[in-house]
Amino acid sequence: MSALPAGRGARRTRGLAPTALAAASLLMLAACGGGSLSEGGGGGEGDDSGPVKIGLALPLSGVYSSLGEDMEQGFQLYLDENEDQLGGRDIEIISADEGETPQTGVPATTKLVTQDQVSAVVGIVNSATALGLKDTFVQSEVPLIIANAGADDLTTPPSPYIWRTSFTNGQVGEALGAAVAEELGGDPIYLMAADYAAGHESVDGFRESFTAAGGKIAGEAFTPFGTTSDWQPYLNKVRSSGAKAVYVFYAGAEAVNFVKQYDAFGLGDNIQLYGAGFLTEGGALDAQGKSALGVRTSLHYSNLLDSERNAQFVEAYEAAYNEPPTVYAVQAYDAAAVLDQAIESAESTDGAGLAEALEGVGEIDSPRGTWSFDENHNPDQPYYQREVQEVDGVLGNAVLGELEQ
Ligand code: BEZ
Secondary structure, X not given: XXXXXXXXXXXXOOOOOHXXXXXXXXXXXXXXXXXXXXXXXXXXXXXXXXXXXXXXXXXXXXXXXXXXXXXXXXXXXXXXXXXXXXXXXXXXXEEEEOOOOHHHHHHHHHHHHHOOOOOXXXXXXXXXXXXXXXXXXXXXXXXXXXXXXXXXXXXXXXXXXXXXXXXXXXHHHHHHHHHHHHHHOOOEEEEEEEOOHHHHHHHHHHHHHHHHOOOEEXXXXXXXXXXXXXXXXXXXXXXXXXXXXXXXXXXXXXXXXXXXXXXXXXXXXXXXXXXXHHHHOOHHHHHHHHHHOOOEEEEOOOOOOOOHHHHHHHHHHHHHHOOOOOHHHHHHHHHHHHHHHHHHHOOOOOHHHHHHHXXXXXXXXXXXXXXXXXXXXXXXXXXXXXXXXXXXXXXXXXXXXXXXX
């Protein structure tokens, strides 16, 4: 395992802020006479001489804003490493704020397709927002490269216009179930998650493999997404249920509050906390501090993954942003790598041309390990069990091993 990285510094020390990026792009569009208000199928102008317009739809506000910031940094790093080009073409980025829910994310992202006429969109953190956008992309024939949202239905059945460089929520939960059943040796577990598609799918995936391996469930609770600030009533139920462990799905600001309250309520010492790895990722772990020590999670990445490719990526990312990379940054970095290959081989760079080229994308040389798309357009990839440990005064997600799938 590679050494734990130096402590996190101030976030974003390099690269344009997304809002500045958006303003710059819109100015450029106005100067070029672009930004047509027409609603057109096919997406993008397919102009094979000028820059290729790519939409970046990420949460810049709300409980998932830190995830959006990491993703913007990951995408930008790939551009920095490739002279601001993808597939040998100049790129024009047009940013949109996904916000917290479909009420903000669906209209902001739809505008990228109908008004800005981008050739493809990268991003989308929230599963409910992605589900609300799927038909727009399919009907407009513009590819959406999902760089986080894990809802299973987004890629089942697969569409030529929907691709994903992240994970499915069910897979992340399912990967951990059998290992936890073995660790608990028949003791019951309590399940808890944010009450929307991602939370339910994560818990369903975990429950399936956990019970198949003989695990017992003590109870379950789903907490209102984005509005829960006090978990004490739910933690009371955990305590009285007789559970010896808890599995949860929380990310971003919800993950911070949940883990801190779990520890402050005195559960941390007696009832082992497990979760999908978003629980202790990046800025969430920074804010949780020592209250997260010992939390065990499943994920397809840790910045502590021991490989030459990851060490090279971590070094470049830390040099650019003065903080270690996260899974969110890697997913967006890889989305840029996917577009790099697709644009390189595309016969035309409008939406339909890029969708066709995406079918031919091969292996992605990723910091998480080399992966390629499966038949549903999701990454075919391993998942790891991780544990929050402190080494030389720095907290990180140490990799315990690869999980059997
Ligand atoms: C989701 O909505 O699918 C999601 C959001 C944050 C982290 C992981 C998954």
